[in-house]
Amino acid sequence: MAPFEVDWSELPKDLLGSVLQRLPNVVDIIRFSAVCTSWHSVAYDKSYSSAPQLPWLMLPYKLGHEGKETRNFLNLSENKIYQIKLPEIRHSRCVGSSFGWLVILDRFCHALLMNPFSGAIIHLPPTETFPDVLGVNGSKPSGEIDSYTIRRRESYREYSISAARLRVELMSKALVTADPLVDNNYMVVAIGFSGLAFCKAGADSWTQLDRPNLENGRL
Incomplete structure (x- = not known):
């Protein structure tokens, strides 16, 4: 049986936004945005505000x-x-x-x-x-x-x-x-x-x- 694979770029934006809002450090936000294009767009989407930095x-x-x-x-x-x-x-x-x-x-x-x-x-x-x-x-x-x-x-x-x-x-x-x-x-x-x-x-x-x-x- 082939191993189960997940395409992380296809995760729902709301889920990614929920993760973003819990990141405690701006460095983590930068790393989050570098994962792929879809994650980058969420990181700088004004609809999702990150935790106070x-x-x-x-x-x-x-x-x-x-x-x-x-x-x-x-x-x-x-x-x-x-x-x-x-x-x-x-x-x-x-x-x-x-x-x-x-x-x-x-x-x-x-x-x-x-x-x-x-x-x-x-x-x-x-x-x-x-x-x-x-x-x-x-x-x-x-x-x-x-x-x-x-x-x-x-x-x-x-x-x-x-x-x-x-x-x-x-x-x-x-x-x-x-x-x-x-x-x-x-x-x-x-x-x-x-x-x-x-x-x-x-x-x-x-x-x-x-x-x-x-x-x-x-x-």
Whole structure:
């Protein structure tokens, strides 16, 4: 008699979702998603929420390692460091994280959301729409951005600044108001060199929160 064989990829989604909801560690969820295509789809299906997870901490890279494609993450529940390959992180700067998503400024100072576990990427509005960024100039023949023109509010003077330098100055901190996989009405809020700005899901530009209007109780 032939041994009984089970095609694990054919298990019902509800059963897989029930298993997913009981996994205690994000590492287990990653392993779950790697079994096959059907398991992967359940792992990132917003209908099935996993058990509450302790956050992972992305450790700062060492000086001179900003060109590497890997970053180290500390798993607090295991007190263990994992190295994850993230090609998009090369020459990039992380300015915040929320709900498992990183807010990244890439090497050309383009803002994006990246989920380091699923690999999902959401591009945010163009940098030239950020408050007091006036435009892009000096594009190289290859199409790579060379510099931006910005305005300093304290002097109202215009400056040309390299993409690498603007990547340091554009945002000091950013957060996401909800998990984009669960809530389509999320926003990204950033503290920039010209004040507080935000963009809504699907928006094509950044919007500045005007401080005088906030003081008057209006938006």
